[in-house]
Amino acid sequence: MSNEDIQKGLAEIVEEVAGVEAADVTSDKSFVDDLDIDSLSMVEIAVQAEDKFGVKIPDDELANLKTVGDAVTYIASNA
Amino acid sequence: MTSFAVPTGSPGARILGIGSYQPETIVSNHDLARTMDTSDQWIRERVGIVNRRFAKPDEKLVDMAVEAGAKAVADAGLAPTDIGAVLVATCTMPSQIPNAAAQVADRIGVTGAPAFDLNAACAGFCYALAMASDLVRAGTARHVLVIGAEKLTDWVDPVDRSTAIIFADGAGAAVVGPSDTAAIGAVAWGSAGDLVDMIQIPDRHSFVHQEGQSVFRWATTQIAPIALRAVELAGIEVSDVDVFVPHQANLRIVEAIAKRLHAKGAREDLVIARDIVDSGNTSSASIPLALDHMRAAGEVRSGDVALLVGFGAGLSYAGQVVRLP
Numbered sequence: 001m002s003n004e005d006i007q008k009g010l011a012e013i014v015e016e017v018a019g020v021e022a023a024d025v026t027s028d029k030s031f032v033d034d035l036d037i038d039s040l041s042m043v044e045i046a047v048q049a050e051d052k053f054g055v056k057i058p059d060d061e062l063a064n065l066k067t068v069g070d071a072v073t074y075i076a077s078n079a
Numbered sequence: 080m081t082s083f084a085v086p087t088g089s090p091g092a093r094i095l096g097i098g099s100y101q102p103e104t105i106v107s108n109h110d111l112a113r114t115m116d117t118s119d120q121w122i123r124e125r126v127g128i129v130n131r132r133f134a135k136p137d138e139k140l141v142d143m144a145v146e147a148g149a150k151a152v153a154d155a156g157l158a159p160t161d162i163g164a165v166l167v168a169t170c171t172m173p174s175q176i177p178n179a180a181a182q183v184a185d186r187i188g189v190t191g192a193p194a195f196d197l198n199a200a201c202a203g204f205c206y207a208l209a210m211a212s213d214l215v216r217a218g219t220a221r222h223v224l225v226i227g228a229e230k231l232t233d234w235v236d237p238v239d240r241s242t243a244i245i246f247a248d249g250a251g252a253a254v255v256g257p258s259d260t261a262a263i264g265a266v267a268w269g270s271a272g273d274l275v276d277m278i279q280i281p282d283r284h285s286f287v288h289q290e291g292q293s294v295f296r297w298a299t300t301q302i303a304p305i306a307l308r309a310v311e312l313a314g315i316e317v318s319d320v321d322v323f324v325p326h327q328a329n330l331r332i333v334e335a336i337a338k339r340l341h342a343k344g345a346r347e348d349l350v351i352a353r354d355i356v357d358s359g360n361t362s363s364a365s366i367p368l369a370l371d372h373m374r375a376a377g378e379v380r381s382g383d384v385a386l387l388v389g390f391g392a393g394l395s396y397a398g399q400v401v402r403l404p
Contacts, residue, residue: 038125040331043296059292 001079006053006072013048014068017041027069035068055079086218091261092211094404095157095222098150099251099371100143101358102134108244117240127330131247131359133232140172140250144183144228147250147367152187152224155254155404159188162254163220166211167196168203168227168363170280170392171234183226193220200278201326201391202268203227203363204251205398208387209266211255212399226252227363236286245329246287247359251367264313267305268397271297278392298332298390303339306388309398315384317344322373322385322403327355327365336388350378362391370403379403 001009011025018037031037037045042065046057049071055078057065065071107130108119122128134143144167152159165187167180180194199206204227211223228250235246255263274297278289302325310317317340325336330353337351354369361368366387373379381403388398 039292040125040295040329043292044299044335047296047300059290059296062292 001053001076003072003076006075007068009052010049010068010071010075013045013052017044017048025068027067027072029068030066031068032066049075053079088216088218089257090216091258091263092215092255093258093262094253094401095256096151096153096155096254096404097252097367097371097374098147098152098154099249099364099368100146100150101132101249101368102138102143104133104135105130106133111244115238115240115243117244122244125329125331126245126355127333127353128244128355128359130357132249134230134248140169140228140230141179141182141186143230143248143250144169144179144226144252145186147228147252147364148183148224148226149187151226151252151254155222155256157222157254162187162189162192162222162224164211164214164223165189165192165194166207166223166225167194168199168207168225169196169229170198170200170203170362171229171231172196173230173233179228187224189224199363199389199395199397200393201328201360201362201365202389202393202395202397204366205266205387205389206268206395208253208255208263208401209268209397209399212263215255215257222254222256224252224254226250227365227367229362229364231287231360231362234280234287239286241291242287242289245360247361249358249361249364249368251364251371253367262402264309264400266397266399267308267312269305270396271394274394277394295329295332297394298328299335302388302390302396303336303343305390305396306336306340306386306398307343309388309400310386313400315400318346319384320345320349320386320400321383322350322352322379324352324366324369324385324387326389326391327352327358327369328360328391330355363389374403
C-alpha cells in the first residue's frame with residue numbers, strides 16, 4: 001500500500017471518529033493542535049487503523065505520532 | 080461413603096427488588112472548574128459527565144450502603160429478617176477491618192446474617208450478583224442482599240483533573256431470591272491481572288491513578304465481547320435484549336460498547352444506560368444506580384431483559400443477563 005493510500009484511509013477514519021473533513025487531514029497537520037483531536041479519539045483512530053491496515057499501534061507508540069505524516073510513516077513501516 | 084446433607088436449592092434465581100442512594104450534594108462541572116484547570120466543555124467532551132454527587136465528610140460508605148440496601152429490601156416486599164446473606168461490593172472501604180457488610184447487615188436489621196465484602200472494583204456488582212444467584216440456586220441462602228457502595232472521593236486527588244472530574248459517591252442494591260425459572264443468566268467473567276497497572280490505588284496513602292488511554296482502549300475493544308458472551312451463555316439472542324446497562328465509566332465508553340452491540344444485532348430501540356451524565360462514575364454502585372434511576376424515569380419496565388456488564392481495576396470484568404423486577 002502506498003503512503004498516499006494510507007493517508008487516504010487514515011483520513012477516512014479521522015473523519016468518522018472526530019468529524020474532521022477528510023480533505024483537511026494532510027500530512028503536516030498535528031492531530032492535537034491543528035485537528036483538535038483529543039487523546040481518547042486518538043485511541044479510537046488507532047484501534048480502527050489497526051483493523052484497517054493490519055498494524056499494531058500500542059499506546060506508547062501512539063504518543064509519538066504527533067502529525068498525520070508521523071502516523072502514515074509508522075503504518076507504512078509496521079504494516 | 081455417606082453423602083453429607085446439603086440444602087435443597089432452587090431452579091433459578093431472580094432480582095426481586097432494587098434500591099439506590101446518592102448523597103445530597105450535587106457537584107457540577109462549573110463547580111469543579113473553580114478549583115482546577117478544567118471546564119464544562121472539556122469534561123463533557125471527554126467523559127460525558129455534567130453533574131455528580133459527593134458525600135459529605137461525615138457521610139460514610141456504610142451509611143450510603145444501608146440506605147440503598149434498606150430500599151432494595153422494601154422494594155422486594157420483604158422484611159429485613161427475610162435476608163439470608165449480605166454482600167457488599169466495594170473498593171473504597173476506609174478500614175481494612177472491619178468490612179462494610181457486617182455493619183450494613185446489622186443496621187438494616189439483618190442481624191446475624193453472613194455478611195462479607197467483595198472487591199472486584201467497578202466489576203464488583205456483577206461479581207456479587209453472580210455469587211448471590213448461585214447462593215440462592217444452591218439453597219445456601221434464600222434471599223441475598225447485594226449492594227455496590229463507594230465513596231470514591233476519599234481516594235481521589237481533588238485537584239487531579241484526570242480523575243476528580245470522573246469519580247463520585249453513591250450506592251445501589253438488589254435483592255436476589257429463588258425462582259422457578261432462571262431470571263439471572265450465567266455470568267461471563269474473568270480477570271486480566273497482567274494489566275494491573277492500568278488502574279490502581281496502590282496503598283492507603285495514595286490516590287486513584289488510571290492510565291486513561293489504555294483503559295479506554297481496553298474498555299472499548301474488550302468489553303463488548305464479554306457482554307455478547309453473557310448473552311450467549313443466557314441462551315438468548317442479542318436482539319432479545321431490551322436494556323443495556325454497562326458500568327458507567329465514561330459516556331464515550333458506554334457509546335462505543337453500545338455501537339459494537341448494535342453491529343452484532345442489538346435492536347435500534349435498545350435502551351442504553353447513560354446515568355453517568357448526572358451521577359458520574361461510582362464504580363461498583365454505577366449499575367444498580369443506573370437501573371434504579373431508569374426505572375424511576377419510566378425508561379425500563381418490569382420484565383425487561385437487561386444486559387449488565389461491569390469492568391475495571393484488576394483488571395476484572397463480569398456480565399450477565401437479568402430480567403428486571
